[in-house]
Amino acid sequence: MILTAKLISRLTLYHSILTELEEEGTETVSSPQIAELLKIDDSQVRKDIKFLGKSGKTKVGYKVTEVRKLIEKTLGFEKTKDAFVVGAGNLGLALAKYDDFKYYGFNILALFDNDPLKIDITVNGKQVFHIAKLPDLTRRLNVEIAILTVPKSFAQDTADYLVASGIKYIWNFTPTVLKLPDNVQVWNENLIGNFLQFTKDI
Amino acid sequence: MILTAKLISRLTLYHSILTELEEEGTETVSSPQIAELLKIDDSQVRKDIKFLGKSGKTKVGYKVTEVRKLIEKTLGFEKTKDAFVVGAGNLGLALAKYDDFKYYGFNILALFDNDPLKIDITVNGKQVFHIAKLPDLTRRLNVEIAILTVPKSFAQDTADYLVASGIKYIWNFTPTVLKLPDNVQVWNENLIGNFLQFTKDI
Numbered sequence: 001m002i003l004t005a006k007l008i009s010r011l012t013l014y015h016s017i018l019t020e021l022e023e024e025g026t027e028t029v030s031s032p033q034i035a036e037l038l039k040i041d042d043s044q045v046r047k048d049i050k051f052l053g054k055s056g057k058t059k060v061g062y063k064v065t066e067v068r069k070l071i072e073k074t075l076g077f078e079k080t081k082d083a084f085v086v087g088a089g090n091l092g093l094a095l096a097k098y099d100d101f102k103y104y105g106f107n108i109l110a111l112f113d114n115d116p117l118k119i120d121i122t123v124n125g126k127q128v129f130h131i132a133k134l135p136d137l138t139r140r141l142n143v144e145i146a147i148l149t150v151p152k153s154f155a156q157d158t159a160d161y162l163v164a165s166g167i168k169y170i171w172n173f174t175p176t177v178l179k180l181p182d183n184v185q186v187w188n189e190n191l192i193g194n195f196l197q198f199t200k201d202i
Numbered sequence: 203m204i205l206t207a208k209l210i211s212r213l214t215l216y217h218s219i220l221t222e223l224e225e226e227g228t229e230t231v232s233s234p235q236i237a238e239l240l241k242i243d244d245s246q247v248r249k250d251i252k253f254l255g256k257s258g259k260t261k262v263g264y265k266v267t268e269v270r271k272l273i274e275k276t277l278g279f280e281k282t283k284d285a286f287v288v289g290a291g292n293l294g295l296a297l298a299k300y301d302d303f304k305y306y307g308f309n310i311l312a313l314f315d316n317d318p319l320k321i322d323i324t325v326n327g328k329q330v331f332h333i334a335k336l337p338d339l340t341r342r343l344n345v346e347i348a349i350l351t352v353p354k355s356f357a358q359d360t361a362d363y364l365v366a367s368g369i370k371y372i373w374n375f376t377p378t379v380l381k382l383p384d385n386v387q388v389w390n391e392n393l394i395g396n397f398l399q400f401t402k403d404i
């Protein structure tokens with residue numbers, strides 16, 4: 001069993017459920033409880049948790065905190081990954097405000113924009129810098145990940161600028177398919193594709 | 203070959219590439235051209251376009267407009283799907299402003315919030331209504347889809363309210379795993395899972 005995209009996705013959803021149970025003071029949970037919330041089979045849940053290195057005890061279930069910590073260890077939450085948000089529009093601001101990222105070792109250091117009205121404002125403790133400062137800050141802070149949230153018409157030019165600045169991973173929230181060199185990784189956050197998949201039976 | 207999530211995702215990315223080529227005035231495209239942009243195998247592209255009902259001609263390639271239209275027909279872009287955005291924060295506003303949705307038959311009719319400062323403002327031609335108006339407008343406009351972008355702490359209560367109002371599909375952008383009745387479909391937009399998948403080798 002390897003850490004596939006689907007397994008990673010399920011583990012993060014289990015993590016969300018377990019965190020909530022902990023906040024409520026619940027100490028144990030059964031696989032059918034988790035399975036029901038996600039509308040999946042409970043044998044899948046048992047298999048996934050076994051992959052983490054833990055078997056549930058009959059009639060007792062799993063210890064919530066223990067499984068939560070195993071997920072964090074397996075998914076590498078303990079290792080911090082720094083990123084810049086490029087484009088301080090509504091989407092960029094929403095991501096900068098999304099506090100749950102920090103539980104996963106994902107740290108947005110700063111935002112960038114070219115709109116003078118946005119420069120130097122602070123969002124959730126993160127400053128918006130002029131885009132011209134990106135190359136220098138990328139190198140000085142050793143940042144490899146950029147989250148691209150600029151308007152579609154600026155997407156390719158901005159991506160080229162990120163690559164020239166030393167960015168190696170682009171999380172692309174624009175609907176543009178970017179032309180990038182082979183040494184740069186891109187993840188297209190394909191919202192349209194997800195929506196169509198979700199609503200295909202309507 | 204059936205319309206799987208991965209195939210839908212690829213087709214929407216091809217659509218984005220083809221639309222851009224059309225805007226540039228390009229009339230034909232080859233499978234390796236598309237494949238290189240997406241860093242996938244060109245046999246995959248040929249297979250997918252064949253699924254749409256079209257074979258490429260050797261040394262000529264595919265007609266851009268023709269394939270673009272076939273994708274729209276296959277993915278049902280011609281059928282409009284109305285939705286409400288629930289939560290007029292940065293993420294809700296970003297989605298309301300996201301003009302590309304309309305090319306895919308996806309129509310955001312209005313937004314809802316409980317913050318008096320946001321009620322009655324208009325974003326990209328869409329009005330923000332008080333959340334108390336949602337049940338009535340859901341029934342009158344026959345809306346089945348809600349996009350949930352409220353803060354995490356309000357996610358479950360708001361989802362319950364949506365269900366009681368007659369919403370059947372919830373596109374969940376909150377990090378909460380929602381408890382929902384079996385007749386309600388949910389799509390968890392698992393940003394954390396995607397990020398971890400994307401950056402797992404860093």
